[in-house]
Amino acid sequence: MPSTSSSAWSSASDRSSNRSSNKRRRPSKSLLAVLTLACLTAITVDYQRDESSPFEPARGALGDVLGPVQERAAVVARPLHEIPGFFEANQSLRSDIAKLQAENANLRGQLATTSEVRYRAAELDGLLQASRTSGFALVPARVVAVGPAQSFSFTVTIDAGTSSGIQPDMTVINNEGLVGRVTEASRSSATVLLVIDQESVVGARLGSNAEVGFLQGRGDIGGDGRLDLDLVDDSETPGKNDVVVTWGSNNGSPYVAGVPIGSVEAVFSSPREQAKHAVIKPFVDFSSLDLVGVVVNADTEGDRPVIQAGEIPADETDDEEGR
Amino acid sequence: MPLARALTFTLVLLFAVVLQVSFFSFFSYDGVVPNLVLLVVVAAALTRGPELAAVLGFVGGMAIDLVPPADHVAGRWALALVLVGYVAGRVRQDAGRSTLVALGTVAAASFVGTSVFALSGMLLRDPAIPVGEALQVIPTALLYDLLLAPFVLPPAMRMFKRMQPQQQVAY
Numbered sequence: 001m002p003s004t005s006s007s008a009w010s011s012a013s014d015r016s017s018n019r020s021s022n023k024r025r026r027p028s029k030s031l032l033a034v035l036t037l038a039c040l041t042a043i044t045v046d047y048q049r050d051e052s053s054p055f056e057p058a059r060g061a062l063g064d065v066l067g068p069v070q071e072r073a074a075v076v077a078r079p080l081h082e083i084p085g086f087f088e089a090n091q092s093l094r095s096d097i098a099k100l101q102a103e104n105a106n107l108r109g110q111l112a113t114t115s116e117v118r119y120r121a122a123e124l125d126g127l128l129q130a131s132r133t134s135g136f137a138l139v140p141a142r143v144v145a146v147g148p149a150q151s152f153s154f155t156v157t158i159d160a161g162t163s164s165g166i167q168p169d170m171t172v173i174n175n176e177g178l179v180g181r182v183t184e185a186s187r188s189s190a191t192v193l194l195v196i197d198q199e200s201v202v203g204a205r206l207g208s209n210a211e212v213g214f215l216q217g218r219g220d221i222g223g224d225g226r227l228d229l230d231l232v233d234d235s236e237t238p239g240k241n242d243v244v245v246t247w248g249s250n251n252g253s254p255y256v257a258g259v260p261i262g263s264v265e266a267v268f269s270s271p272r273e274q275a276k277h278a279v280i281k282p283f284v285d286f287s288s289l290d291l292v293g294v295v296v297n298a299d300t301e302g303d304r305p306v307i308q309a310g311e312i313p314a315d316e317t318d319d320e321e322g323r
Numbered sequence: 324m325p326l327a328r329a330l331t332f333t334l335v336l337l338f339a340v341v342l343q344v345s346f347f348s349f350f351s352y353d354g355v356v357p358n359l360v361l362l363v364v365v366a367a368a369l370t371r372g373p374e375l376a377a378v379l380g381f382v383g384g385m386a387i388d389l390v391p392p393a394d395h396v397a398g399r400w401a402l403a404l405v406l407v408g409y410v411a412g413r414v415r416q417d418a419g420r421s422t423l424v425a426l427g428t429v430a431a432a433s434f435v436g437t438s439v440f441a442l443s444g445m446l447l448r449d450p451a452i453p454v455g456e457a458l459q460v461i462p463t464a465l466l467y468d469l470l471l472a473p474f475v476l477p478p479a480m481r482m483f484k485r486m487q488p489q490q491q492v493a494y
Contacts, residue, residue, distance in 0.1 A: 028374055031374055031377060031378070032373075032377055032405070032409050035377050035378065035380075035381045035401075035405045036402065036405055036406075038381065038398075038401070039381065039384070039398045039399075039401045039402035039405060040398070040402070041398070042385070042388075042397050042398030042401060043396050043397070043398035043399060043402070043443070043447070045397075046396045046397040046398060047396055047447065047449075049396065053397075055388075055389060055397040058389050058397075059389050059391065059393075062386075062389050062390050062391070063390075063391045066337065066340075066341055066390055066391075067391070069341050069345075070341055070344065070345040070391075071345075073341055073342060073345035073346045074345045074346070074348075074349075076346065077345065077346045077347075077348075077349040077350075078349065080349070081349035081350065144345055145341075145344035145345040145348060145391065145392055146344060146348035146351065146354070146356075146392070147344065147392045147393060147394065148343060148344065148348075148351070148354065148355065148356045148358070149351070149353060149354030149355040149356075149460050149463075149464075150355060150356075150358060150437050150440065150460060150464045151387070151393065151394075151395060151400070151440070152395075152440075152441065152444055152452045152456070152457070152460070153393075153394045153395050154354070155391075155392035155393070155394040156392050157344070157345075157391045157392040183394060184391065184394075186391070189391060190391075191391045191392045191393075191394060192392070193394060197394075198452070199394075219452070219453070219456060220456065221353060221354035287351075287353075287354070
């Protein structure tokens with residue numbers, strides 16, 4: 001503001017600020033009422049959450065438009081995220097190496113001395129391999145957005161959608177175990193409900209005795225994120241460290257059978273309910289999710305290669321000849 | 324001109340939502356990320372008063388509710404942020420323009436916003452949020468919002484001041 005006009009300006013400003021503060025002392029209540037009503041209407045309309053909700057197209061459209069933007073933002077954030085790692089550097093890495101060497105020697109000793117253990121290890125390996133390769137075809141995808149904890153629901157966006165053959169109610173896994181299921185798919189992105197979400201219930205089976213039960217998330221994402229298992233048969237007691245896998249449902253939707261979920265950490269029983277209640281530590285680290293795979297039909301055609309049952313995409317030609 | 328302004332504000336809010344879920348998710352603390360949309364709404368409230376802030380709160384809240392990976396009932400964040408914008412705008416009239424008041428407003432806004440959202444979730448059972456978890460998340464979110472406020476508020480407030488309609492620039 002030029003100084004020559006400053007006196008005129010300030011007097012004008014005094015007058016107008018008086019006027020506007022008078023006006024502002026009573027901000028329009030009707031606007032607040034209208035906006036609050038609009039919110040309540042939106043909540044009411046969307047409450048049933050079925051396909052006919054008018055917000056579903058809006059969600060899809062926003063997913064289509066913002067999916068690529070989210071992808072780019074994630075690409076920018078990933079390397080920044082790794083910067084602290086550089087500073088950890090020598091000291092901790094050296095102690096890590098010493099620890100791992102000791103552990104390695106220890107394990108090697110155990111393996112060499114106990115042939116029975118070795119045999120069982122081989123067998124379990126094979127079993128795991130078999131469960132991994134029992135016909136799962138995967139569409140690889142990366143996590144590009146994570147729902148904030150302030151929203152109290154644990155969902156992520158992945159960068160693959162219907163154009164890669166992904167549909168709602170498909171199982172999402174990563175190399176460690178079950179991640180969740182697809183709840184919504186737009187053209188180039190999809191929303192995945194993580195198993196740790198409160199709303200997520202997974203039919204689960206104990207690895208040791210095939211007892212079935214229901215796993216529910218606790219809605220906690222950190223290192224102590226846990227799941228609760230309630231067995232259908234109350235007389236069974238899950239053993240500690242027992243592995244829990246998915247029970248699976250018809251057509252593998254929403255969950256395919258035999259995906260490892262986690263291991264039993266603790267078992268509680270309440271005399272009143274006569275039911276056993278187990279706490280499961282998931283194999284997947286949900287706070288650092290990145291590469292995941294969506295289980296699809298083996299003959300899915302899409303804009304990105306489908307990893308067929310246990311094959312590495314690099315030898316796709318071998319795969320074709322093999323079959 | 325009003326249309327251009329509305330478009331700019333919408334784009335700023337959408338950008339804030341995308342940053343919130345895609346960029347800051349890499350720097351989350353126990354899953355909690357700074358609520359950038361809330362900061363933008365508070366900036367609008369501090370510079371332009373409750374009306375614009377409430378409208379921006381509605382648009383920004385709807386964006387949080389609808390942009391994937393959101394999975395809750397649409398309108399819940401909108402409701403929370405409309406209230407935040409209105410309340411923060413009312414606070415501004417009584418207070419001067421000191422940094423401390425701005426930070427206090429951010430803290431109050433963050434507390435009110437996250438709490439209203441959590442309460443609406445408890446009422447609707449969408450999902451049924453345990454009180455313990457809410458009590459854990461709300462302070463973390465508050466601290467993170469305060470931490471980001473010095474970086475987000477000044478540019479946002481400058482933008483809102485610059486984009487004031489002509490007749491009001493005079494005062």
